[in-house]
Amino acid sequence: MSTKLDQLSSWLKERKITEVECLISDLTGIARGKISPTNKFLDEKGMRLPESVLLQTVTGDYVEDDIYYDLLDEADIDMFCRPDENAAFLVPWALEPTAMVIHDTFDKQGNPIELSPRNILKNILKLYADKGWKPIVAPEMEFYLTKRCSDPDFPLEAPMGRSGRPEVGRQSFSIDAANEFDPLFEDVYDWCEIQGLDLDTLIHEDGPAQMEINFRHGEALHLADQITVFKRTMREASLKHDVAATFMAKPITDQPGSAMHIHQSVVDIKTGKNLFSNADGSMSQLFMNHIGGLQKYIPELLPLFAPNVNSFRRFLPDTSAPVNVEWGEENRTVGLRVPEATPQNRRVENRLAGADANPYLVLAASLLCGYMGMVEDIKPSAPVKGRAYERRNLRLPITIEHALERMEACKAAEKYLGEKFMRGYVAVKRAEHENYKRVISSWEREFLLLSV
CATH class of the missing domain: 3.30.590.10 (Glutamine synthetase/guanido kinase, catalytic domain)
Known part of the structure; x- marks a missing residue:
């Protein structure tokens, strides 16, 4: 691990990177994470995020409490996110020299997080x-x-x-x-x-x-x-x-x-x-x-x-x-x-x-x-x-x-x-759909407003 981080450190320093976007993918595909000064990123060798971000919907809401607390620790604990040195990319549109680094997610014991989309793909490979x-x-x-x-x-x-x-x-x-x-x-x-x-x-x-x-x-x-x-x-x-x-x-x-x-x-x-x-x-x-x-x-x-x-x-x-x-x-x-x-x-x-x-x-x-x-x-x-x-x-x-x-x-x-992933994914998509059903569409206003 240290050798890999050394390689990533050299890559960042060679390009004079001052800021690192540390990110993971949630179930929807939204990039979630933290933006860190390069020195802090290298010192901490990763980041911590609440594992609950993996049960967040596209609207920013969460699944129902009974499913949420069945799949996640009730204390809303952190997961540990480690950078993948093969997933570092420059950010050409940034004003300062910036890189984005995709991370993998683990629990406190070092086990891959079951709800992580990147871990799911790794398991299939x-x-x-x-x-x-x-x-x-x-x-x-x-x-x-x-x-x-x-x-x-x-x-x-x-x-x-x-x-x-x-x-x-x-x-x-x-x-x-x-x-x-x-x-x-x-x-x-x-x-x-x-x-x-x-x-x-x-x-x-x-x-x-x-x-x-x-x-x-x-x-x-x-x-x-x-x-x-x-x-x-x-x-x-x-x-x-x-x-x-x-x-x-x-x-x-x-x-x-x-x-x-x-x-x-x-x-x-x-x-x-x-x-x-x-x-x-x-x-x-x-x-x-x-x-x-x-x-x-x-x-x-x-x-x-x-x-x-x-x-x-x-x-x-x-x-x-x-x-x-x-x-x-x-x-x-x-x-x-x-x-x-x-x-x-x-x-x-x-x-x-x-x-x-x-x-x-x-x-x-x-x-x-x-x-x-x-x-x-x-x-x-x-x-x-x-x-x-x-x-x-x-x-x-x-x-x-x-x-x-x-x-x-x-x-x-x-x-x-995995059962945890299947339940979590279905719960997130159902929560999104419930949110969608609350919105009245322009079609309904156009054709039903004065007709029914």
């Missing part, structure tokens, strides 16, 4: 490692740029680009439409290069000012860290250019939602060989089982892929998002697409996750579903050829309430994720 396997992932992040809006009752609007005009219509893959925001994305790419983020391509998606950033394939924990950093970076760059960036799953009425597509494969740790392909280049049985596991267990763990009431608006008919767990080759209408690739690059693309999902939990869930298929020898359905939106055999739960009920009852996944 260990399942693979114990089999001699290593997952490889490549996330694709969709998001919208919008006008800045201080009133949540007002619908979001497309921002002005360099031309001085807002975008209208559908501009999928348009270079000119993406170039409208060149100054912003020049900052994004510069800042991400400084941070060492493995960005690949920028794409203009279907919606007005809807974009997609692709990450290069790599190790899952490191990419979850990168997505966490990227979201903060994208928001900061947008504010600098007087627009907003949102990763809501469905931010604008009658426009496409934003997904986090996850390309995933599994290689042999010793040989590096892709386990999804046979020696003759054909699809392996393990690949079929991996898809079978995704098909069986994604509907059971959907709140990890679609964590908010807004997430389920992506799954409405005719929204261009997949609404089932069918699979097919080179088919973008299914939830599980198998892109055309060489045998060594064979993978499945999970198209169901929303951009609003916690990156640690959604990667953990997607990899766990595939893992369970591999160890349980689950056979997939027949691949789909042609349009899959109307298929009803493998549909998803259609509300967050139904999805939480199914997740709560999934004992097969609880074996790997």
Whole structure:
């Protein structure tokens, strides 16, 4: 541990860092932590936070008392947060030389905290490692740029680009439409290069000012860290250019939602060989089982892929998002697409996750579903050829309430994720949904106010 901290200390001193943002991810994916002068950060070798932050909702509320005190110490004790020297990133937008360092969380005895999203992902990766396997992932992040809006009752609007005009219509893959925001994305790419983020391509998606950033394939924990950093970076760059960036799953009425597509494969740790392909280049049985596991267990763990009431608006008919767990080759209408690739690059693309999902939990869930298929020898359905939106055999739960009920009852996944995590996560999402139900929407005022 001391050697690792020495490496981190040298890294901070070489870059003349004066301030460190010490952070962890809560269940929603919000960065929580403390900002510390570098000298204090190095002296204390970490930080302490109340473990209750891991049961905090997106609104800042907490779960009901009976669950809260059943899952946490009644004294509201601290957890111990240790910096990961492989998860240190510069903060290019800060006025003073600043770094953000992602931490892992432990109890007083040194045991990993069971409610920690980063620990959950680490646990799933260990399942693979114990089999001699290593997952490889490549996330694709969709998001919208919008006008800045201080009133949540007002619908979001497309921002002005360099031309001085807002975008209208559908501009999928348009270079000119993406170039409208060149100054912003020049900052994004510069800042991400400084941070060492493995960005690949920028794409203009279907919606007005809807974009997609692709990450290069790599190790899952490191990419979850990168997505966490990227979201903060994208928001900061947008504010600098007087627009907003949102990763809501469905931010604008009658426009496409934003997904986090996850390309995933599994290689042999010793040989590096892709386990999804046979020696003759054909699809392996393990690949079929991996898809079978995704098909069986994604509907059971959907709140990890679609964590908010807004997430389920992506799954409405005719929204261009997949609404089932069918699979097919080179088919973008299914939830599980198998892109055309060489045998060594064979993978499945999970198209169901929303951009609003916690990156640690959604990667953990997607990899766990595939893992369970591999160890349980689950056979997939027949691949789909042609349009899959109307298929009803493998549909998803259609509300967050139904999805939480199914997740709560999934004992097969609880074996790997842990009872404490399952109960805590479901409780947080139920608390958020109760809060949501108290708000009267503009739709209700528009259509019911003077009509019923």
